[in-house]
Each structure stands twice: as C-alpha cells, then as structure tokens.
Amino acid sequence: MPIENNDTEVTITSPTDANTQVKVLKYGATVYSWKVEGEEQLWLSKGAKLDGSRPVRGGIPLVFPVFGKSQDPSVSKMPQHGFARRSTWEFLGQTKENPPTVQFGLGPENADQEVYKQWGEGNTDFTLVLTIQLLKDSLKMNIEVSNPGKKEFKFNWLFHSYLTVDDIEDSLINNLPGEYCYDQLIKEHYTEREPAVNFSGELDRVYINVPTEKNLQVVDMGRAFHTVQRNNLPDVVIWNPWTDKAKSMSDFSPKNGFLKMVCVEPGHVHDFVSLKPGESWTAGQTIHKGAM
Numbered sequence: 001m002p003i004e005n006n007d008t009e010v011t012i013t014s015p016t017d018a019n020t021q022v023k024v025l026k027y028g029a030t031v032y033s034w035k036v037e038g039e040e041q042l043w044l045s046k047g048a049k050l051d052g053s054r055p056v057r058g059g060i061p062l063v064f065p066v067f068g069k070s071q072d073p074s075v076s077k078m079p080q081h082g083f084a085r086r087s088t089w090e091f092l093g094q095t096k097e098n099p100p101t102v103q104f105g106l107g108p109e110n111a112d113q114e115v116y117k118q119w120g121e122g123n124t125d126f127t128l129v130l131t132i133q134l135l136k137d138s139l140k141m142n143i144e145v146s147n148p149g150k151k152e153f154k155f156n157w158l159f160h161s162y163l164t165v166d167d168i169e170d171s172l173i174n175n176l177p178g179e180y181c182y183d184q185l186i187k188e189h190y191t192e193r194e195p196a197v198n199f200s201g202e203l204d205r206v207y208i209n210v211p212t213e214k215n216l217q218v219v220d221m222g223r224a225f226h227t228v229q230r231n232n233l234p235d236v237v238i239w240n241p242w243t244d245k246a247k248s249m250s251d252f253s254p255k256n257g258f259l260k261m262v263c264v265e266p267g268h269v270h271d272f273v274s275l276k277p278g279e280s281w282t283a284g285q286t287i288h289k290g291a292m
Helices: 242-248
Strands: 003-005 009-013 021-025 030-036 090-096 101-106 127-134 138-146 153-159 162-164 171-174 180-183 188-191 203-207 216-220 223-231 235-240 261-275 280-289
Touching: 009 101, 009 127, 021 127, 030 138, 090 127, 138 153, 138 261, 162 223, 171 261, 216 261, 223 261, 261 280
Parallel strands: none
Antiparallel strands: 003 009, 009 021, 021 030, 090 101, 101 127, 127 138, 138 280, 153 261, 162 261, 171 216, 180 188, 180 203, 203 235, 216 223, 223 280, 235 261
8 A cells, every 4th residue: 555544654655666655753744754765865863752742853844833933922932943843733645646645734723732822812723734745756745824714824834854965074055156044053144155055064054035946956975865846935944963063952863963964944934924814825845866
C-alpha cells in the first residue's frame, strides 16, 4: 500500500520504488524522513522527540502563526514559532494515488490550546490544510490558510526544512548574491555581496523578498545536493547553529551534527500576511534531490 496510517504517523511510499518514502508525524504534521531510492534527504537529530512531547528537531517543522518571537501585540505572548508544530493535526486522507498525495488539517479545535489562546484575542478562527505529494526525486508541500471567521487575522508562515549535506564546511547556497537580508546574529540589514553563502561558523539570516523564480541550490563539494523551489514565499531563512549553539540545545544530537545539515527555510516572515473573513492564502515549496 502506498499510504500507511496509524495513530501517530502517516507513511507515503512511491508506487514505483519502495525505497522512496516520506514519513509524517501527525504531531506538527512534521515530515521527519524523506528518502529517495533509500537515501535520506532530511537531517533529523538523534535527540529529536517523536512522541509529541515537544517540537521535532529536524525534518520539516511548520512555523505558524509567528516566526521566532515578535513584538506585534497579536502574537507577542506566543512562544517561538507559534503552535502549528506543537499541535496534533488531523489526517484528512489520500487525495491522489499517483503521484501519492495526502492532506492534513488544523483548526482551533485541535490546536495546542495553551499556545493557541495566546494568538490575538484567544478565539481566532482559522483553517490550515497541508498537502504533501511524493514524486520520483522531489517532495512537494503546499499550505492553504483560510479565514472562515468574522475577524481579520495576520500570520507568518515558514517551512523550517533541515536538509542533509556531507560536510557543511564544503557546502554553499547559490542564488542569493545581491539580495537584501537581516542578519539575526549581528542585528543588521545589508545586501549579500558574496557570490554564494558559505559556512565557517554560526549563521542565521533572513533573506527578504527574494524573487520566487530564483531557485535555491545547496551545493556540496561542487555537486548539487538539493534544489528548493518556492511558491508565494518571498523570504528565505538560512541557518546553521554551529558548535556553541548546537551544544546549548538539549535535543540536538550528536553535538557535531551541524556538520551534516543546513536549514533552507522558505517563508513569509519579514512581515505578516493579513486575511480578511472569507479569504484564503496558499503557498508552497518543492525540494528536489540534486539539480532540477
């Protein structure tokens, strides 16, 4: 069967290759494994909790309705990255057999109540539908955010993708020269002048309003490892914790695991998306193994 559904997770298997597979926790609707012909494409901490006790360290956590911490009054009380990754989503079922496609849903009734009540006035009506599609050598994810209520709300969205690399010190990210960014380590804005983003220490940047026709390529030792396409997601977060930050995170293991991963995170985070009653917003990412 291409789709297996149990109490805690859903497994999607390619109908043409049993070794091409995606595993999705219902907690957070978090993709925590994606293999192409048996080769893992996502980094997952060995200390990651997969029991719903805390957000998953690795894979593709979903960030909504706030990125990081914000001073905006509607989300200022919320913990970092909001409640989507802390909530148990409903599995809505399979919508297509080939390529295998599934959907997950989240609304006020199944959101983490403690965090959800810290959003706006505590009763914001919303609906999220996440669509995941497994292709031969790519993983496509789309999100639809809808406002079925009577009040306008605003939000951030981000796919917090942890991608594998052989060695971060030999890796770089293409297609960001000339883009405006906010460096979260030095708290400064500037224009990227390097021909590619490379790594020699902790890095935490938000590239703002990057044209979505620019695909992002993770290159390791001259070989394209991953290519990331974006739809309606203008911002890109690039993150690697490096030595000290990795040591400070209790669920980051092994502590030198930062050498094997890089986060390339498409999102809408430099400002908020506003949705009026009856409106919907859609966006997505497609991660390709290697070059396109």
